[in-house]
Amino acid sequence: MTAVIGMYGYDGRTDSQLPSSSPHAHLHDGAPPLLLLHGERDSVVPVQWTRGFARAWADVSEQPVVYTELRGAQHSFDYFDSLRGRVAVDQIEAFAAWVRSRPALSRRRNSPCGKRPSSS
Template identity: 45%
Template sequence: MRRRDVQRVPNIRYRDAGRRNLLDIYRRRDAPQNAPVLNYFHGGGYTGGAKNREARPLLYQLASQGWVCISANYRLRPQTTFPGHQIDAKKVIAWVREHAPEYGADPSGLFVAGSSAGSNLAALCALTPNDPVFQPGFESADTSVTAAICLYGYYGHYFGDPPDEPPPPLQPQGYIHPGAPPFLIAHGTKDALATVEGARNFVDQLRRASDSTVVYVELPGGQHAFDVFHSPRFEAVVDGVEAFAAWVLAAPQRTPDQPVSLFL
């Protein structure tokens, strides 16, 4: 999955919680300037996972195309609980706004992405720009994003919440609004951990409320964690992410009722 033309700059500190507040930067070795940014959060159910596990084909592919990609750790249970994970995710975005230009990035094109629990974080980041609840001590930082990419996300109840009640507002669907940025959501039909029905419900709510385009892709037979290994299925998803990102960057003025051509 590694590419000779891509440099990984590891273990940059963005906050003070030790290794859980480190991030890696992927960029092309010739250090392109004014590059768009992908900010990625790993999965693991808020209890495990690491910044160098999932989505590496995506990170290396976009970096080889001239992007600056950032993959970040964040605090996990029991070290923290909600909204601690989300505060860390917002801090990463604030760090990107301030420091990514030092690595050739232009944060005016900032995409947030994640897998499983990281998808939940990415979606909530996209739906809560500059919300002071998730930015204690850095309320003035710009945490808005250009678009969100959600891979096999979990959109249900947090630990300990009654399963027979609606998801609490700390879940992304509690923050859906007309001004949401464009979304690309990909989910496997055989996901045994984060059900495809949950993804369909989240997409339906987004499409009913948002003024931006919502692209939804179902992967027939796809299971959870389909981005851990390099596979034809994930190669197709990577191609789709590239097409979606190029469309968003090239045509930000496009309206939601105009067609989107993505070939997966």
């Protein structure tokens, strides 16, 4: 796998429990680079789930983790044309271009964001 791009933060939960098929159950040091986008005001999937998943991935994987929380955005923030949707598209394009341009063994120090997810 080259990279993972996740939107809206759904990770297999139907409540606070994680199923064995959840991406959480498959984290390892060789996990690929990750870009997560989530709306700050998502009323469908709690933003705390995605924050925690980004931290867990960053703690385990040797590859970069980029977490973007779109201020004021709801779930499905890209369904209609909007500034938030355009920001998401721009970030996805930049992340994909970065992934395609890097050597296969590049490490976290070359991340497009340069930092790990915060614990907020």
